[in-house]
Amino acid sequence: MTSQSDEFPPPQKRPRILPWSGDGNNRCPKNSLCNSRWPKNNLCSNKCPKDNLCYLDSDQQVTDTPSTIMAFRGAASMVSTTPDRDGTVFAMYPSPGSESPVFGHIEAMMEAEDSPRPNKISAPYEVPQFPIEQIEDKLKLHRQLSAMVERSNVKYEASETAVDDVDVKVSDIDESDYTPRYQRVYISGEETSSYLLDNLITNVPVEDISKSSKLLIEALRLREKYMAWAVQGFPTVTSRFLREAGTEDPSGPVRPSPALCSDPKSLEDHPIHPPLKEGCPFDVDMPEDNGYCFQMVDGLFQIYSSEEDLKQNKPKNYHFPDFTRYIQDHNLMCALIANGPVKSFCYRRLQYLTSKYQLHVLLNEMRELAAQKAVPHRDFYNIRKVDTHIHAASCMNQKHLLRFIKKAVKNHPDEVVCHSQTHGSMTLSQVFASMNLTAYDLSVDMLDVHADRNTFHRFDKFNAKYNPVGESRLREVFLKTDNYLNGKYFGHIIKEVMSDLEESKYQNAELRLSIYGKSQDEWDKLAQWAVQHKVHNENVRWLIQVPRLFDVYKSNNIMESFGALIDNLFRPLFEATINPASHPEIHAFLQYVIGFDSVDDESKPENLALDKDTPTPQFWTDTENPPYAYYLYYMYANMCTLNQLRLDRGLNTLVLRPHCGEAGSIQHLVTGFLLSENISHGLLLRKVPVLQFLYYLAQIGIAMSPLSNNSLFLNYHRNPLPEYLARGLLVSLSSDDPLQFHFTKEPLMEEYSIATQVWKLSQTDMCELARNSVLMSGFEHEIKQFWIGPNYTRDGVAGNDIKRTNVPNIRVAYRHETLLDELTNIFRHPSDKEGN
Template identity: 25%
Template sequence: MAEIQRRPSLMLDDEEDLSHERRSRLPSQVTDAPLDDTDMIALNTTYDKQIIQGQPMHLEFNGHTNPIHQEVSASQLKNHRHLDEKGCLTVFDIIGKKRAHYLKSSAQDALSSPKNDTKSWFLYPRPLPKFWKFDKDRRLQDTQDRAIENNGRPDHKGYFTTRASHADAYNQSSPTDKINLNYTGKFFELENYAEEFRNVVGPRNTTTLSYKEVVAKISPIEEFSKDFQWVLSYLVSEELNSLATKRIEYLLNRFDLFQQLEGRTEIRENRLVPHRDFYNVRKVDQNFLLSGCVSQRQLNEFIWEKLNLEPERIVYKNSEGKEFKLRQIFCNGADAKSNEDASIGLKAVDDLFLEWYQTVYLPGSHLMGRCAPAPGKDHTFFMIAKTFLEFDNCMNGEYFAELVVRYVIQSFEKSKYQLAQLSVDFQFCEDWWFKFSDWITKWKLVSYNIRWNVRLGRSYTKLHASGIVESFQDYLDYIFRPLFSSKAKNDMKLQYFLSTVCCLDLSATEGDDYVWKKFMDPQSTLPIDWSATRDNPPIAYYMFYLMEYVKQFNLMRRNNLQNPVTLRLYAPLLRSRVSQFKAGISITEQLESLICNVLLCHSGLLQAEPLWDASPAVLYLYYLLQIPVIVSPLSSVSIAQEKPKTSRADGIRDVTVQSTRFYTGNPFLQMQKIGLRVILSSNSVLFNSSYTMEPIIEEYSVAASIYLLNSADLCEFVRNSIVTSGYEGFYKAHWNGIGLTKTQFLREKIGGTDSWYDQELDTSYKHNVPTTRRLYRKDCLDREWEFIRKQVPSELCFS
């Protein structure tokens, strides 16, 4: 298949060309920038080189130093030796090998995904041309301004059509005509995608497995249990934690020293990039919850608009078939002639609703499809949530789709440089995969700026109590059985949705059931035999069997030239719960989840703040393997960090209860200083008091204002969000200049499994991260591995 090509322009006709003024803006070469009185050059003495390289900390200086600023060459990109000088593997090497074994066998690594092969993977819709802007795209202007063909249909220039035909690209009777908003996805046509799919994937789409065959291939948990216990035994050892504590402290101090010596050099390098700054580099929010993707203000404005435009529209039907008009749901079914008579103010959704929605609706009715509660305030809340924040209702999710298009998709496309992976909660109802993919394609929730994640909850006990499942095998069947059915293979709506799914996430919250009654043994109990009414399986039990089913799913899709999905896991906030995965070990659920993430999950740790307070050895391991960590400093979930206890005297004088929510308690900046792959996410703007129309920019802005972050710091966060995202390899190459093809330039190993190579010597003009910062990060990581392989105690080495 031919390599993906861009059109010259979407705004100009074929006979037109870019102006010379526009061409001059191409960042082909960087220009020299003069020094001013704020720029200083660090000394180049032997002492300075020793300090920057950390020599006095652990290595004897041999009189030879590398230049502080050195050109990236092939000699810098040599692979690390896996053995130390004694020919022994260190404990970190073995853990990395175990991680690579599980991820590669389940096809989660980057090389196993066809979507990272820019020559064979097909993108639909095709990439937009360079210099595309929302307000310059003639397709997205008002109707009277659009170019009209002779047959009366808008001219879309072939961008959401097949390469073979441009016909039937527009349907005036489409349901999306009800959503009168301009965005690129409104020109999406499922028939054109199906034609592309049959041409590219069809000849390869022959590998099929029956669900019985899949279940028969699931491995027992014993081997993973042994690996888990082996890893745990070393991560809690006194020797390793003592070593890790010193190394973490050293890395923190070394970064501060680096900033003192090279901070102005980074500023100067940023000035040498003429066309990039923080605002016009791509940034991905990797965990943007669909259930909270709009702010309270936006939701209220939308509800008030609909109340004024269509108050008499039927929007809700209860379980008995009774119909409710829009205005009636706000006054519990009573008739009212006006909004004033119904006592509906501008704040129809207040703080009481948000609390109920977060603590009652989302963990209960939202996941399990329960009937509406008894009449009263909760019933009013239920009807509001079902009407405006659900896709499966009597309106086919029209209001929710319009909310997503207006406040998420259109906002992202206007900004151009903001992207998100929207995380949707999996609901345990019949045919959820087909219903949700039908909603996506019906309302054309399609955009270059969004991809999808599917979020699972540890809700087995709630489902069992509701009679939805009888065993843990039923829980797994609800998720995976539809994906292996013959119906799924031929359903183009589902196939399109799956082509945009990046991750499968397991959520672990304080609301998960914890107390056991029967105390079943996870090591010897199969999912079909796990039928305890109150015993919620441990996190490791959930993750292992999810990984096993994802493994079979990924292998099937990879063989059919389709994208696999990867796993992610939330770190629980509570530190008081003891792990129940294996008898005889005394660790918390937090540590259990962190180890599971290391072994089984490719795409990072969600809600990663607890990592900072966990075992130092675990934190150091995440650094050495460069496992992505996703944090949300502004989210109400992540800012609930406990303050240090005050003195006894202060406690006597102060009789008030201090709030535990404070921004500076979030450890993301310390983790970034160490060198972890930190990604910022806005998580759920409905609950975190977002006051702007751009929540991800607000996230970065607050961090920059409080911690006085410079452009290099912000662009490093942003670049991490692209490199570790679920976007296709074509976009990563275009936005960051990286690929999986080996080159002589800089190499970054992400997660211990994926090696991404720069495709040219200097890629800073794409992402604006100074080369000095990137070389510093690489040098630090190289030296830490060198130290580990030379200086670790003999009891942490293996032949």
């Protein structure tokens, strides 16, 4: 016969709960898990193997313990005690049979447990006194506080916080120490390093994978060479892979990388805000004439050390690709993007990047948000952001322009503003009288400068919107730098926009000013306008846009050949570089010019293909406009020589950032890949997977303007920006033309607001876009060090300062590791194939 003790287990002994003695000398009774003393803050100083809580056996007799984990009726229940001000112990005590804690004094609860309760229900649950969400929040806060106290007792531990939180020199920390903890997505298996896995992933035959990789590597080599010749940027990560693959350094001067030529900078030397410059911004050093000479040969400027070298035709060895080589490389790239296996390979890699990002967001979104919340004082509103694509003639909104025109008519009605062949000199009031208008009649609707549904795929109607009230005369008076008043009104309204940017503090812009190339004094007039009216602000830098309008000039007999346009565009720059005293205003103005832009309607048909028989610029006398690739090559080639000359003289260099891929032929994107550091728009990349993948590998900046595209070429919901961002392309938001597309005085914030609402972007996405805009902008390296961190040029997390960018290290690490994976996947195939 079995005894009762053998048949039925003895009843479990309930732990006895005693008030906390408060002397801080009690030890955790579970020595195998935690052998440290209980501190007076009720938190265990040792990290338990579970979730920072010690789990005690149900038969463990507990005495004098401030926090206890009990097993009651087969379920773990927690008692967390805290002494009140009067010494009374307050406990969060889960009731038997329930996971919902009851809050109250511990003595009262013990009495309640011992005394029978009437009408006690028999079900193993009870209605909680507090909402479950509130209880979970309290438990989560308890765990977070435990972790914070534990970390405070450790001198250093790699974490997601900024580097300056640790009392360690930045140079003493290895880059691997910056790696944050987050959930990564890996593809593993026995065949991970073989061609079989790639065949399964990409659905491309093994031999095609090797060929595709070699072609992609060749395309990256081409871009690296073209960037080096023009002294433009190229990502250091991709460059390292090319070096390891046996590619020699490209000939010509390579832009010195701040990440490689200097040690890590200290955070103390770079506060959040850069120091203000004192004095006139156009008071710059004037280098002496170095005695160089130059001349244009076949549309390309050549530099000579002296007059003697000029006579003997011995130009300096400045590197740039000749036109024949450029045509060969351009044709090679066009053949590459049409290669079937390469298209399949790149398409599937892009799909993989999209899916991987979606998994990353599902796994780490809350971690990224928690990292942002842990940063004091920093959020999306007070991180630096740059409007990387905005035109100066339309940088104000329509209400701003209306108020400015009304104020000018009211305050300066008798000022002579223009000269007409029929009316002679005309005052501002006479100009409005000739249109049968008064200042009172003007309204936003009367100005008619805003784009509407009628401008969709009608670039001609969009250009007409630049004329207020449909009158080109008002555009000449208020929106031109070269007019009767030497751009007085335009300078004033630009300075008002600059004042708004300065007031916002964290918004910056890269405004485009036009040089048409119709005469050689255009540069002098533009520079005099900027210097005379002091049109400068530390929140603004300039780009020079060159409209592709040679066919219009030729039809109006303004110039004879395309070579005249190139000569008018670059000759003043070479003169100001060789002898700054010959053009002092141009020399001063160029200190704040960051590059060139090429603008016009890309949807115009191009009937001419480039080949070796294409005429040189001095022989291009046809009324037909040269192709896009022809325009950009001669801008790029002359910019190569100019940049290498300015680099020798210790002056700032310029970059090429054209409008590219908004409409028209996809060959424009090939031209942009070879010649330009960044592009604007890039909508057609969604149709060319090979180029899109190459733009990702080369991290080419793309300034996108969804509201502008929505009115001209592509509906907002079809815009590929969120897709580009998910895949890891270097994209940023820009406003393009606030006068035509925006309503508020903060058009860039308007872009972010609408994009966030329509595409449901997270706070991390918005901050990543803002950081991208600073990275791809033309602001000086020293300024970027203040804005996004002194070590921003370093790869991965080591280059991120979350206290300035508000971008979590998790997101930066994911982007960097994913790029490394894709580059590794490509670069290992040729070597593996040769080894096999």
